[in-house]
Amino acid sequence: MSDNESNEALMGAIISIDNNNVSATDNTGSFSFYYSPNKQVEKVKLQVMYLGYDTYSDSILISNRNGLNLNIKLKTSKTQLDQVIVSAGRYEQSVKKVTVSTEVIKPYLIENRITTNMDKLIDQIPSVNVVDGQVSIRSGSGWSYGAGSRVMVLLDGIPFLSGDGGQPQWKFLPIENVEQVEVIKGASSVLYGSSALNGMINFRTKLASDKPITHINLFSGVYDNAPRKDLQWNSQARLQNGFNIFHSNKYKNMAYGIGLNYFKDDGYRWGENDHRLRISFNTRFNSKKIPSLQYGVNGSVLTTDAASFLLWESYKYGYIAGDTLVTNTTSYNHSFDPYVSFFTGKLKHSFKGRWVYVDNRVHNPDPTINQNNANHTLYSEYQSQINLSKNFLLNAGLVWQQTISNSPLFQGNQNASNYAGFAQLDYNHKRWSANAGMRYEAYSINGNFESKPVFRTGLNFEAAKATFIRASFGQGYRFPTIAEMFISTTAGSITVVPNPNLKSESGWNAEIGLKQGFKIKGFKGFADAAYFFTQYQNMMEFNFGLFALNKDNNAIPAFKSLNVGETRITGAEISISGEGKIGEVLIQSILGYTYTNPISLQPDLVYANDLGSNYPRSYKNSSSDTTNNLLKYRFQHLAKLDVQATYKKWSLGFSARYNSFMSNIDLVFTAFNFSDMNDARRMGKEGDLIFDARSSYKINQKLTANLMVSNLLNREVMTRPADLRPPRLFVLQLQIKL
Numbered sequence: 133m134s135d136n137e138s139n140e141a142l143m144g145a146i147i148s149i150d151n152n153n154v155s156a157t158d159n160t161g162s163f164s165f166y167y168s169p170n171k172q173v174e175k176v177k178l179q180v181m182y183l184g185y186d187t188y189s190d191s192i193l194i195s196n197r198n199g200l201n202l203n204i205k206l207k208t209s210k211t212q213l214d215q216v217i218v219s220a221g222r223y224e225q226s227v228k229k230v231t232v233s234t235e236v237i238k239p240y241l242i243e244n245r246i247t248t249n250m251d252k253l254i255d256q257i258p259s260v261n262v263v264d265g266q267v268s269i270r271s272g273s274g275w276s277y278g279a280g281s282r283v284m285v286l287l288d289g290i291p292f293l294s295g296d297g298g299q300p301q302w303k304f305l306p307i308e309n310v311e312q313v314e315v316i317k318g319a320s321s322v323l324y325g326s327s328a329l330n331g332m333i334n335f336r337t338k339l340a341s342d343k344p345i346t347h348i349n350l351f352s353g354v355y356d357n358a359p360r361k362d363l364q365w366n367s368q369a370r371l372q373n374g375f376n377i378f379h380s381n382k383y384k385n386m387a388y389g390i391g392l393n394y395f396k397d398d399g400y401r402w403g404e405n406d407h408r409l410r411i412s413f414n415t416r417f418n419s420k421k422i423p424s425l426q427y428g429v430n431g432s433v434l435t436t437d438a439a440s441f442l443l444w445e446s447y448k449y450g451y452i453a454g455d456t457l458v459t460n461t462t463s464y465n466h467s468f469d470p471y472v473s474f475f476t477g478k479l480k481h482s483f484k485g486r487w488v489y490v491d492n493r494v495h496n497p498d499p500t501i502n503q504n505n506a507n508h509t510l511y512s513e514y515q516s517q518i519n520l521s522k523n524f525l526l527n528a529g530l531v532w533q534q535t536i537s538n539s540p541l542f543q544g545n546q547n548a549s550n551y552a553g554f555a556q557l558d559y560n561h562k563r564w565s566a567n568a569g570m571r572y573e574a575y576s577i578n579g580n581f582e583s584k585p586v587f588r589t590g591l592n593f594e595a596a597k598a599t600f601i602r603a604s605f606g607q608g609y610r611f612p613t614i615a616e617m618f619i620s621t622t623a624g625s626i627t628v629v630p631n632p633n634l635k636s637e638s639g640w641n642a643e644i645g646l647k648q649g650f651k652i653k654g655f656k657g658f659a660d661a662a663y664f665f666t667q668y669q670n671m672m673e674f675n676f677g678l679f680a681l682n683k684d685n686n687a688i689p690a691f692k693s694l695n696v697g698e699t700r701i702t703g704a705e706i707s708i709s710g711e712g713k714i715g716e717v718l719i720q721s722i723l724g725y726t727y728t729n730p731i732s733l734q735p736d737l738v739y740a741n742d743l744g745s746n747y748p749r750s751y752k753n754s755s756s757d758t759t760n761n762l763l764k765y766r767f768q769h770l771a772k773l774d775v776q777a778t779y780k781k782w783s784l785g786f787s788a789r790y791n792s793f794m795s796n797i798d799l800v801f802t803a804f805n806f807s808d809m810n811d812a813r814r815m816g817k818e819g820d821l822i823f824d825a826r827s828s829y830k831i832n833q834k835l836t837a838n839l840m841v842s843n844l845l846n847r848e849v850m851t852r853p854a855d856l857r858p859p860r861l862f863v864l865q866l867q868i869k870l
Contacts, residue, residue, distance in 0.1 A: 134204075145163070145180050145224075146181045146223070146225070147163050148178075148179045148181070149176050150176050150177050174193070174194050175193055175194075176191070176192060177189065177191055178190050178192050178202075180206065187216070187226060188204055217236060217314045219286075219332060220232055220314075221323070221556065221558055221567060222323055222517075222529075222556070223525065223558075228594075228649065229560070229592055230592065230602070231566070231590025231604045232316055232318055232602070232606075232643070233316075233643060233645055233664075234314065234315060235257050235314075236313070236314055236709075237253065237312070238312060239311060241776075243838075244785055244826055245785075245787070245840060246353075246863050248351075248395055249303065250302050250307060250310075250335070251265055254267060254313075254315075255789065256772055256787060257315055257724075258705065258707045258723065258724020258770070259724060261791065263765070264277050265300060266281055266299070267300060267333065268283070269283055269315070269318075270331075270666070270701060270728055271701050271703070271730040271763070271766045271767070272329070273330060274673055275764070275765040275852045275853075276672075276673065276693070280298050280612070280672060280693070281327050282327065282610060283327070283330050283331050284331075284332040284333070285300040285301075285332070285333050286332060286334040286335065287305060287334075287335050288337055290469060290513070291324075291325070293327055294488075294490060294509070295488065295490075295507045295509030295533075295535030295548070296535060296537040296542060296546070296614040296615055297613055297615035298327055298613040303436060304434050304467065306337060306410070306432060307393065308347065308378040308391040308412075309380075309389060309391050309412065310335050311336050311338040312335075312336045313333065313334070313336075314334045315331065315333050316332045316334075317331045317643075317664075318330075318604065318606055318641040318643055319586075319588070319606035319608035319639065319640060320332045320606065321573070321586045321607065321610075322556065322569045322570060322587065322588040322606060323554060323588075325550070325552055326575070327610060329608035329609065329610040337414060339380075339387060339389075340380035340381055340382050340387035340388060344379070345378075345380050346379045346870040347867070347868070347869055349377075349865055349867050350375045350865065350866045350868075351372075351373060351374060351863055352371070352373040352864055353840075353861055353862055353863030354369050354370065354371055354372070355369075355371075355398075355858065355860070355861050356859050356860035356861065356862065357859065358451060358859045359846050360848065362448045363449070363451045363848075363859075365452060370398040370399060370400055371398050372395075373395075374394045374396055375392075375394050376391065376393050377392040378390070378391040378392075379391075385420055386417050387415070387417075388413070388414065388415045388416070389414045390412070391413070392409075392410070392412075393408075395407070395408050395409075400859055400861075401451040401452075401856075402451055402458070403439055403453060403458035404440050404458065405437075405439050406436070408434065408436040410433065410435075411432065412432040412433075413432075414430040415429055415430070422474060424473075424475035426472070427470075427472035428470075428471060429468060429471070430469040431467055431468040432465075433465070434465040434466070435464050436462070436463040436465075437460075437462050437463075438460070438461055439458050439459065439460040440461075441454070441459065442454075442459075442855075443626060443807065443854035444807060444854045446807045447807060447808035447809070448808060451856065454807065457497055457498075458497070459494060459495075459496060460495040461492055461494050462492075463490070463491065463492045463493070464491045468486070469484070469485060469486045469487075470484075471483060471484045479518045480518070481516055482515045482516075483512070484512070484513045484515075485510075485513070486509070486510070486511040487508070487511075488511075489506075489507075489508050489509075490509075491506040494541075501622055502541070503540065503541045504540055504541065505537070505538075505541045507536060507537040507539070507614075508534075509533065509534070510532075510533065510534045510535075512532050512533075513531045513532075514530045515527065516529065523559055524559055525558040525559075525560070526558075527554075527555065527569075528553075528554065528556075529554055530552070530553050531552040531553070532550070532551055533549070534548070534549050535548045535549075535614065541619060541621055542614050542615060542618040542619055543620055546577070546578060546618055548575070548576070548577045548578075549576045549577075550573070550574070550575050550576075550611075551575075552573045552574065553571065554570070554571040555569060556569030556570075563593060564593055565591070565592040566589075566591045567588075567590050568589040569587070570585060570586065570587045570588075571585065573586065575611040575636070577611075577612075577617070582636060584609050584636075584638065586607040586608065586609050589606075590602065590603065590604035590605070590606075591603050591604070597649075598650070599647075599648050599649070600646070600647040601645075602643075602645045602646075603645075604641075604642065605640065605642045606640065606641050607638070608638060608640065608641065609636065609637075609639075610637050610672075611636040612634040612635075612672060612693070616672060616693040617630060617631060617632050617693075618632065626690075627680045627688065628690060629679050629692050631693050631694065634694070634695065635670050635695050637668055637670045637671050638670065639666060639667055639669060639671075640666070641664065641665070642666075643665070645662035646662075651712075652714070653713075654713035654714060655710055655713065655719055657710020657711065657712075658708070658710070659708045660706065661706045663703075663704045664701075664702070665700075665701075666700065666702070667698070667700045668698065668699045668701075669698055670697070671697065671698070672693055672694070672695060673693070673694065673696050674691050675691065675693075675696070675749065676689060676691055676754065676798040676800045677740060677742050677749045678690070678742035678744060679691075679692045679740070681743060687744035689800065694739050694740050694749075696732070696734075696739050697732065697734035697739060697751075698734050699730065699732055699733060699763060700730075700733055701728055701729065701730040702729050703726065703729055704727055705725065705726040705727070706724060706725055707722070707724030707725075708721070708722075708723050709722040716779060717778065717779045718778040718779075719776070721773075722773075722774050723771075723772060723774070723775075724772050726770045726771075727768060727769055728766065728767075728768055728770075729760075729762075729768065730766045730768075732751045732761045734751070735752045735758065735761050736750055736751075753799070754798060755796050755798070755799055756796055756803070757795045757796045758796070759795070762796045763796065765794060765797060765852060766794065767793075767794060767819075768795075769792035770790070771788070771789070772787075772788070772789055772790075773786075773787065773789075774786070775787075776826075782828070782829055782830075783827065783829075784825075785825070785826040785827070786823070786825055787824040787825075787826075788821065788823050789820075789821070790819060791819055791851070793816060794816075794851075797852075797853055798853075801853045801854075806854070809854065812850055812854075813850075815848065816849070816850055820847065822849060823843070824843070824844055825841045826838065826839060826840045827839050833869075834868060834869055834870060835866065835868060837866055838865040838866075838867065839863070839864055839865075840861075840863045840864075840865070841860065841861070841863075842858070842863070843857075843861065846859055
């Protein structure tokens with residue numbers, strides 16, 4: 133098995149006969165399988181699937197007397213219908229056959245949108261929104277600043293959340309080397325653990341090919357004036373610039389890639405900036421003595437110097453920090469990811485590891501407040517995969533993770549451990565695909581131990597040509613992070629207090645869906661519709677109340693992470709993605725609409741009491757709007773659109789994002805008109821609609837010039853209380869491919 137152009141051997145391609153997986157290729161591209169025909173000579177359908185390549189399909193004759201030698205060359209995929217993903221089942225499978233809702237993002241969107249942080253790209257995906265770096269899928273999460281993600285973020289299949297806060301490490305991700313982004317919607321804890329309660333996002337990096345590749349992106353931009361004169365705090369131009377460099381090659385039995393990323397942003401708000409440098413690398417060695425043995429190490433080193441603030445001074449002066457408090461942070465992070473994989477007979481073994489070190493030095497304007505934090509996170513995983521028969525594939529594994537945190541922000545030394553074992557059985561036969569799996573999760577923090585099993589199952593049926601009906605059920609389980617349990621800090625007038633008695637949350641998700649492939653002349657794609665139902669127990673949310681004491685021992689307002697009881701989220705979504713030529717114009721598009729109804733099932737449940745007065749806190753008396761019992765900090769309506777058209781050397785792209793009004797927030801913001809909050813909310817009463825536009829011109833085979841305009845109409849947007857989003861931004865990029 134090899135690449136059609138480079139003749140490079142392809143390892144890990146899945147071989148199927150009559151839609152049943154029977155084998156996989158080793159690192160030499162070789163494969164073998166045993167098949168006993170019912171007749172002396174039998175005609176069967178052979179398929180080969182490999183990530184980034186068109187699915188190979190052919191009818192072959194198999195004899196019960198003689199073997200069969202094949203020389204198959206795969207072509208790089210250019211169509212939506214042949215997409216292959218790994219995240220849905222931890223093995224490569226066609227996106228048509230998965231039993232859960234998925235979205236797949238290709239590199240063109242990363243490059244042409246001039247992506248500097250991956251959270252900005254993720255915010256363009258249907259049914260997904262990002263607030264303060266925290267991801268929510270289908271309204272699964274509200275606003276929990278800096279702690280506790282319900283969406284697992286992975287890099288090459290390994291968790292990439294901070295060990296202490298459970299936050300996605302967006303700045304750490306190697307933008308310059310991402311090949312594909314896979315989004316799984318709904319509970320994914322069986323395969324990916326605690327933080328996958330609401331779904332998961334996997335960033336897959338590219339492997340080196342036989343030909344050396346060098347990509348260089350140089351970009352520079354400028355912020356426009358703010359929409360209102362009151363917001364314009366500085367007459368000087370606020371700039372954004374940087375570069376990405378990536379080089380990959382092969383040498384004998386080694387493949388390697390190295391990337392360099394530099395970014396400097398003056399910021400659009402008073403006192404804010406972002407200045408960082410990241411180096412990333414990946415290596416892969418193929419053993420000369422053991423054909424199936426493959427090993428290597430990947431890693432990144434990141435240094436940042438950034439400043440930010442949490443809440444504005446007022447709606448009128450929305451780009452000025454409240455109490456003029458800006459936090460400056462100098463960070464040093466590194467990660468090293470060793471791995472090895474090999475076959476013993478039909479059984480594939482893989483070992484993956486990750487060591488992440490994070491050291492944040494916070495230069496607080498108040499010298500009495502120490503917010504420094506540092507932690508080591510060690511992760512290891514063993515996974516085995518075997519075709520039990522021509523219809524059944526078994527994946528099983530063991531996981532261990534240890535986080536050691538040393539931080540005044542989290543009250544000193546904290547130690548958290550996670551152990552898990554998982555197994556999933558996949559069935560494929562003709563038009564049917566099904567799976568069932570379970571995971572046993574155990575968690576310990578400072579010696580306090582708890583554990584729980586979770587289960588999942590799913591079914592996919594090809595009802596007609598390119599028509600796929602699916603149904604799935606999955607359980608989820610998320611234990612609290614170190615940050616949620618032990619954070620103790622102050623940011624201006626806002627105090628955050630710990631809750632060491634916080635309980636784990638659990639839930640389940642069910643959905644039914646229909647995926648319909650279509651082809652309009654040269655344009656191919658999928659239309660997908662789904663109805664989903666999610667329920668949580670002991671949901672963890674940050675809440676506001678008189679939860680802290682001042683120096684005089686008087687109760688003062690503070691945020692605290694609390695278990696708010698049972699909640700339910702129901703809804704529906706539709707998405708359409710496609711790619712292909714209409715005449716001489718290449719069209720690439722993704723769009724979607726999501727409606728959710730996130731509600732509290734126990735609105736009168738008292739989940740905390742104010743200090744001093746013992747005033748009971750519940751959903752009913754802490755929410756700004758209890759109509760229909762909607763959960764706080766959710767958008768009921770989300771719509772996303774991205775379309776790109778390419779004709780010869782020119783390319784034009786257009787993006788749109790819409791979210792409805794956030795009707796329910798903490799009552800304290802509106803009851804006391806915190807920082808003119810009611811004026812700000814009246815401004816966004818109709819929701820937010822943001823447009824972006826981009827264009828590119830291919831100067832020659834090596835040079836391409838791009839122009840990106842974010843927030844094209846320069847709209848004023850507030851996605852959560854006391855935080856205005858950026859004004860219009862112009863960025864020019866030069867892409868060099870050698």
